[in-house]
Amino acid sequence: MLRPRPETPAPGQESVWDYPRPPRVEPVGARVTIRLGGQLVVDTTDAVRVLETSHPPVYYLPTADFAVGALADAEGSSFCEFKGAARYLDLRGGGEVRSACAWNYPDPSPGYELLRDRVAVYAAPMDECTVGGEVVTPQPGGFYGGWITKAVVGPFKGVPGSMGW
Known part of the structure; x- marks a missing residue:
C-alpha cells in the first residue's frame, strides 16, 4: 500500500508523518x-510521550500518580518489537471499571527505559482525557x-485501509 499524503501542519503543529520509526520517547x-x-x-505534569510514524502520540503516565486503587492487573499481554513485553491493566474510578484499557512495560527494551513505572491508557473508554487542558480525541480503530x-495532524494509522502503512 502506498503511503498516504500527509496533511500540512500549521504553525505550532506536528505531522505524525515526521515522527521516527523506531519510535522516540520524550x-x-x-x-x-484522566477522568x-x-x-x-x-x-500529572510528569508524562512522557511515544512518537512513531503515522501514529498520534501515546502518553505514558507515572504509576505513582494514579489514584490509590485505580490500577489493577488484567488478563492479557502483547509484545512490541521496539518497547518489549507489555502487560494489560484495568482502570477503576468513580465506581466504574474499564477492563484491559491500559498497559505498561514493566521491563522495557533498551532505549525505552523512560517507560518503566509508567502506564498508557486508551482514551475512548474514559470519561475524559486531557493534555494541557485540551480534551483529546482517541486514535481511530481499537x-x-x-x-x-x-497540535498533531495526520492522517492517523487506525483508519480503515491503514493496515499497510
Missing part, C-alpha cells in the same frame, strides 16, 4: 489528566492508543 511539559466515573484518576490533540 518528556511532556503539559498537565495530563473515569466522574473521578479524577490521574493528574488497537492503537494514541491521543489526538490540535
Whole structure:
C-alpha cells in the first residue's frame, strides 16, 4: 500500500508523518489528566510521550500518580518489537471499571527505559482525557492508543485501509 499524503501542519503543529520509526520517547511539559466515573484518576505534569510514524502520540503516565486503587492487573499481554513485553491493566474510578484499557512495560527494551513505572491508557473508554487542558480525541480503530490533540495532524494509522502503512 502506498503511503498516504500527509496533511500540512500549521504553525505550532506536528505531522505524525515526521515522527521516527523506531519510535522516540520524550518528556511532556503539559498537565495530563484522566477522568473515569466522574473521578479524577490521574493528574500529572510528569508524562512522557511515544512518537512513531503515522501514529498520534501515546502518553505514558507515572504509576505513582494514579489514584490509590485505580490500577489493577488484567488478563492479557502483547509484545512490541521496539518497547518489549507489555502487560494489560484495568482502570477503576468513580465506581466504574474499564477492563484491559491500559498497559505498561514493566521491563522495557533498551532505549525505552523512560517507560518503566509508567502506564498508557486508551482514551475512548474514559470519561475524559486531557493534555494541557485540551480534551483529546482517541486514535481511530481499537488497537492503537494514541491521543489526538490540535497540535498533531495526520492522517492517523487506525483508519480503515491503514493496515499497510
